[in-house]
Amino acid sequence: xxxxxxxxxxxxxxxxxxxxxxxxxxxxxxxxxxxxxxxxxxxxxxxxxxxxxxxxxxxxxxxxxxxxxxxxxxxxxxxxxxxxxxxxxxxxxxxxxxxxxxxxxxxxxxxxxxxxxxxxxxxxxxxxxxxxxxxxxxxxxxxxxxxxxxxxxxxxxxxxxxxxxxxxxxxxxxxxxxxxxxxxxxxxxxxxxxxxxxxxxxxxxxxxxxxxxxxxxxxxxxxxxxxxxxxxxxxxxxxxxxxxxxxxxxxxxxxxxxxxxxxxxxxxxxxxxxxxxxxxxxxxxxxxxxxxxxxxxxxxxxxxxxxxxxxxxxxxxxxxxx
Numbered sequence: 001x002x003x004x005x006x007x008x009x010x011x012x013x014x015x016x017x018x019x020x021x022x023x024x025x026x027x028x029x030x031x032x033x034x035x036x037x038x039x040x041x042x043x044x045x046x047x048x049x050x051x052x053x054x055x056x057x058x059x060x061x062x063x064x065x066x067x068x069x070x071x072x073x074x075x076x077x078x079x080x081x082x083x084x085x086x087x088x089x090x091x092x093x094x095x096x097x098x099x100x101x102x103x104x105x106x107x108x109x110x111x112x113x114x115x116x117x118x119x120x121x122x123x124x125x126x127x128x129x130x131x132x133x134x135x136x137x138x139x140x141x142x143x144x145x146x147x148x149x150x151x152x153x154x155x156x157x158x159x160x161x162x163x164x165x166x167x168x169x170x171x172x173x174x175x176x177x178x179x180x181x182x183x184x185x186x187x188x189x190x191x192x193x194x195x196x197x198x199x200x201x202x203x204x205x206x207x208x209x210x211x212x213x214x215x216x217x218x219x220x221x222x223x224x225x226x227x228x229x230x231x232x233x234x235x236x237x238x239x240x241x242x243x244x245x246x247x248x249x250x251x252x253x254x255x256x257x258x259x260x261x262x263x264x265x266x267x268x269x270x271x272x273x274x275x276x277x278x279x280x281x282x283x284x285x286x287x288x289x290x291x292x293x294x295x296x297x298x299x300x301x302x303x304x305x306x307x308x309x310x311x312x313x314x315x316x317x318x319x320x321x322x
Contacts, residue, residue: 005067007031008313009058011051011074012119012305015040015093018050021306022058025070028130028314032061033306040094047097048105055110072112073313074102075119075305079165085116088164113320115312121158121167122308123263123298124151129311131299133259140257141298142169144244144266148190152255170194174246192243195219195266198236205232223269237273240266245280252285252293263298 006025011018021033034057039050055072062069078091085103107114117125124141133139139153150169152159160166170190171183178187191197199217206213209232214221225233248260260281262274278295300307 005065006070007062007065007067008310008317009055009069009072010306010308010310010313011054011072012122012309013051013074013076014038014119014305015077018054019302019306020054020058021303021310022061022065022069023310023314025067025314028307028310030303030306031065032058033303038094040097042096044096044100047094047100051106052109055106059110069112071313071317072106072110072114073122073309073311074106074114074116075122075309075312076100076102076116077119080116080118081164082115082117082160083164085114113313113317115316117158117160117309117312118151118167119305119308120149121151121160122312123149123300123304124153124167124261124308125158125311126300126304126308127261127263127298128153128156128259129315130307131304132261132296136258138255138257139259139261140169140251140255141261141263143264143298144194144262145264146194146196148194149264153257154255169247169251172247172250174243174250189243189247193240193247193266195264198222198240198266201239202232202236205236219266219269223273237269237276241273241276241280244277246284248277248281248295249283249285249290252281253289256289257293260293260295261298262295263301263304267297 008023011020017035018038019035022031024031039047059069079088081088087100090098102116103114127133127141128139137156141151143149148170150167152167171188173185173187174189175187179191180186181188181191198219202222203213222233222236226237282290
């Protein structure tokens, strides 16, 4: 009699969508994936009802594939008490999810082991297990988008901090006299090198030189204008690389990782942008700390969250079996 196949569920819960997938336990391959509205503006019970619908769908898919789901992994914005599987306090854009007992609700409903972590932590885990830094034991991953998120892998394990609020890389200050940040600090790297910051910086330069300011500005436009030789765009990119280089130098001096993985929209600007960041990082960092560090593009794209959630469940389920 053949053994029943084991499957894992990975869920990436965001402010707009919930992305979810069913994975094979044999090779961690995606068997099915989809997304649904996260209903982030609804009460908590409505949000959980949507999650139940998703898990019910995946359980049915597993049965159709001749197997059973053995564990669930989920990523969420915000600080997560990893031991309890609960959100610590609130998370931006999802007001009703404050203190949500994610593991408690899911595990009691489905009688399955459930692991929950911060979404940026899971992006770092995914890239270190299945992506750009596969096989590396010490990795730092950053997402460069509207804000800057990050995750840290030390000795192949996610570093969460003593109270599960570590790795807030976007809120590392590079200027104590800098602009105020939403976190309450000043001069955070997010205020200098995120997509939002790049757009603000570029718009300021155009106005300062009495140039026409486009109605819609994004990082794609800035990189395109730099390609066309516009000095304001070139200066904006150069400054962004200097800021990122300074931030990465701090991280390299402290953690000395094998890889720094950059994901998110800003990182998709191309290899010259990555090379310029690397050059700035090496210029500022201690030579011994930075000598062998590789700065690479994230490989997993929009699937990083669900793959990270799956690997979280897979890794901890494997430990349970030993």
